[in-house]
Amino acid sequence: MIATPDLIESLSRNMKPVRRLHPPVTRAACWLLLAAVVVGLLAVSQGIRPDIMSRIHDPSFAAGIVGAVLTGVLAAVAAFLVSLPDRSRLWLLLPAPAVVLWLSNIGYQCLGDWVSIGPDGVSIGEATRCLATLVLTSLPLSLAMLVMLRYAAPLRPTAVTCMGSLAVAAITATALSLFHSADATLMIIMFNIGTAMMFVGFGALFGRRMLQWITPRPSIRD
Amino acid sequence: MTERNGRPPLLRLVGSDGDAAPAVPEPTARDTDWAILMAHAQDGDRSAYQRLLQEITPYLRSLAARRHRDPSDIEDAVQDILLTVHAIRHTFDPTRPFGPWLVTIANRRFIDRLRRQGRRRNRETPLTPEHETFAEPQANLEETPDRRELEKAIDELSPMQRKAIQLLKLKEMSLREASTASGMSIAALKVNVHRAVKSLRKILGDRSEP
Numbered sequence: 449m450i451a452t453p454d455l456i457e458s459l460s461r462n463m464k465p466v467r468r469l470h471p472p473v474t475r476a477a478c479w480l481l482l483a484a485v486v487v488g489l490l491a492v493s494q495g496i497r498p499d500i501m502s503r504i505h506d507p508s509f510a511a512g513i514v515g516a517v518l519t520g521v522l523a524a525v526a527a528f529l530v531s532l533p534d535r536s537r538l539w540l541l542l543p544a545p546a547v548v549l550w551l552s553n554i555g556y557q558c559l560g561d562w563v564s565i566g567p568d569g570v571s572i573g574e575a576t577r578c579l580a581t582l583v584l585t586s587l588p589l590s591l592a593m594l595v596m597l598r599y600a601a602p603l604r605p606t607a608v609t610c611m612g613s614l615a616v617a618a619i620t621a622t623a624l625s626l627f628h629s630a631d632a633t634l635m636i637i638m639f640n641i642g643t644a645m646m647f648v649g650f651g652a653l654f655g656r657r658m659l660q661w662i663t664p665r666p667s668i669r670d
Numbered sequence: 671m672t673e674r675n676g677r678p679p680l681l682r683l684v685g686s687d688g689d690a691a692p693a694v695p696e697p698t699a700r701d702t703d704w705a706i707l708m709a710h711a712q713d714g715d716r717s718a719y720q721r722l723l724q725e726i727t728p729y730l731r732s733l734a735a736r737r738h739r740d741p742s743d744i745e746d747a748v749q750d751i752l753l754t755v756h757a758i759r760h761t762f763d764p765t766r767p768f769g770p771w772l773v774t775i776a777n778r779r780f781i782d783r784l785r786r787q788g789r790r791r792n793r794e795t796p797l798t799p800e801h802e803t804f805a806e807p808q809a810n811l812e813e814t815p816d817r818r819e820l821e822k823a824i825d826e827l828s829p830m831q832r833k834a835i836q837l838l839k840l841k842e843m844s845l846r847e848a849s850t851a852s853g854m855s856i857a858a859l860k861v862n863v864h865r866a867v868k869s870l871r872k873i874l875g876d877r878s879e880p
Contacts, residue, residue, distance in 0.1 A: 456723040459756050465714030466760035533774035599758045603778050
């Protein structure tokens, strides 16, 4: 172990000027812009589901979509705020109302569809295409979030990755409900709550390790 | 530091065992100075950076003294925080206060450190002089009666068997060495040691069975 004065000497001698981070809301906006681009590109390549105009007038579907979009936006903002050491952890509660709106509307939709259609309404082809949408949306967004928040590793890794994963999950769920007419109960449960759980779970399990893997090492000579 | 700012150096009372909670100087008064220094440091001013690190070190040390008791732990924690501050210095926004930024980093590093130590304590047992004492053969007196009993049993064996067991088991020779030493063939040694173990088991009673 080296003596603290020597460490200070060495750190300050090898210091390079750094670029300050932009305000968290701006950075969240950048990420959301990326999300919009990804979803837009997918819309061009896969095409919006044909019955979108009729479905959008259904209040529960519309509320679900609005809830998902809001969750994505608010969770992204919260993730960027909480990643900074001098912001309150209470920002974690920011997306909570939107999450309630989103999840409660899924619940209602499921119940209605369970009674009228039954669980076997979706073919294999649809499910595969849904999976493609899921991966194509979530992968670039997760990676971008990871890179943008890498400095949070020594601070609040778990909270930040949970928020980031929630944002990714909500955006992904929005994309899924825009592109695929997955009206059957099981698919909706799987895609909406399932994606949310999956990303938040993966975030909690591996986020810490991933962040540490990519984090700027506290090196004396950097 | 305090002397330079025209304030008297802070005195604190510490119990004889170092247990008393040390007074932590409030960073608010120096907050602005530190924020300005950090802003300069972000732009590449090395002397400002060095001054900042030197000034926050006593403060960090007093924070660390609340959580750790071992002086080397305190110093390790302080260095850990300094390295973290260095690694993420670009996250500081000069328009916001410096104190909360620093304290959050410090607290996170303390918590991580204490957790790591807790995990290590659960896994490891420190080696004390007692452990070493009990491993010494002299400490294990109850083996002596067993040894006497075993020696008596070996004396009761036939001469060939006794020779085989002495060379192969007690002196721990290899078969070839024992063969040279005793003049018995390797096959004879094998047979005799096998029979010897069998008869010893009979004489002493099989202790593997309760």
